[in-house]
Amino acid sequence: MEILLTNDDGADAAGLVGLYEELTALGDVTVVAPAENQSGVGRTRSHAVVRREHPWGYELTGTPADCVAYGLRGLDTDFDLVVSGCNHGPNAGNYVTGRSGTVGAGIEAAFLGTPAVAVSAYHHEDFFPDPPGAYDFGRPARVTTEVCRHAREVDLLAPGTLLNVNVPLDVADPPMRRTIPYPDYDLHVEHDADPAAVEAVEALGRDGEVDTGEEGTLVRMHDAVWPGTVGFENPFPPTDRQRDRYPVGTDRRALVDGEVSVSPLSIDHDDVESEALAALVDAYNEANAPEKSS
Structure with missing residues (x-):
């Protein structure tokens, strides 16, 4: 496989280093990552960036989405997959996912027709791995590599595919659950x-x-972004109160239970059939129909 690796924590971040070392087992890995931390920028794009050499590829003075756009359209490599991460902290819930630079890179890839996996790490007890250098990102990197390998085997890596993955750092052999982002903000x-x-x-x-x-x-x-949480306490402790708040099958409940959360994300903005919306369109057209001459 030809893999484009980026992140939003910066080209020298511990999470990216861990992913690079593991993903090389699947094929050639090229890094195009931000020169500095770009957390929380979502899918923001720049009109121009500065490119500099990196031992594993390049770093850009831009956002994660810039890095993906440049990697997919500015390099000669025909990439099979974009991997974004490993983020130093979880990206769970509709609002957080929408503003995440890690996920934003995956969205940019999906729009450009390349499948993507955005991966984030959380600590079941500490929540945020801070400082990142004090934590081992080996487990999220290994889980991500397995996700990519199995996704290829089951033909999941189709153009536009985007998976948002959250992996615990401190849970041995964590189970995996298919989840949906939970709207809590x-x-x-x-x-x-x-x-x-x-x-x-x-x-x-x-x-x-x-x-x-x-x-x-x-x-x-x-x-x-973590309602009900005071300060920097863990917003997803394994308590009955949190299990009642977040239903099974949501990404945030998976974090409460110390699981690997895998959420398929869509770039079509949930274009679903709606009888109410159809009725609105019909009512508008009926009310504003031009009078026909006899």
Whole structure:
């Protein structure tokens, strides 16, 4: 196999190194990865990037989606598969999956007609593997290699295929479950926020100083991507409360149970038949039909 490997944690991240070492058992692996951490950028693309040599390929001053786009259209290799990861932390749930740079790389690959596997690692007790260098990413790398091997054997690697995989770092021989991303998300808004409490105020473009002017109000919008969680505690502990919250068959329940979660994702935005939508279209057309001349 010809495999394009990328991630969103950076070209020298521990998760990517672990994947590269394992995936070479399946074929030739070419790395095209971001020069710096690009977590949470989703499928963001750039108009131009800088390419530099990397021992296993290239690194770009761009996003994971940039890396995939360049690898699939800028290199002479005809890649059979794109693997994105291994992310330092899980990507589970509709909202998190949608903003993930790891998954965003896989979406870009799917749109460009190449099957992709996005893989993320979580710790069943610690949740986030931080700092990453203190954790062994060997198990997620081995599971990913097996997923890719079996996917090829069962002819699952068709154009447009995208699998989102979450693997526990600390569970020996974890079972695998086919899952769906669970929609669980909230947002907290704080008016007249304390500038000192606003994270990454540099993102406001004022070199760390917030100037609201005479009439401006500093508004802090805090994502609650793990509702019900306080601070950095594990949002998916193996408790009855969490098992009641997340049904069996969802990616988040798999994390509660220490399983490997495999979610097939779609790039067609769930184009499903809907009687209600059909009725809306009919009602609109009927109400706005031009009068026919007699």
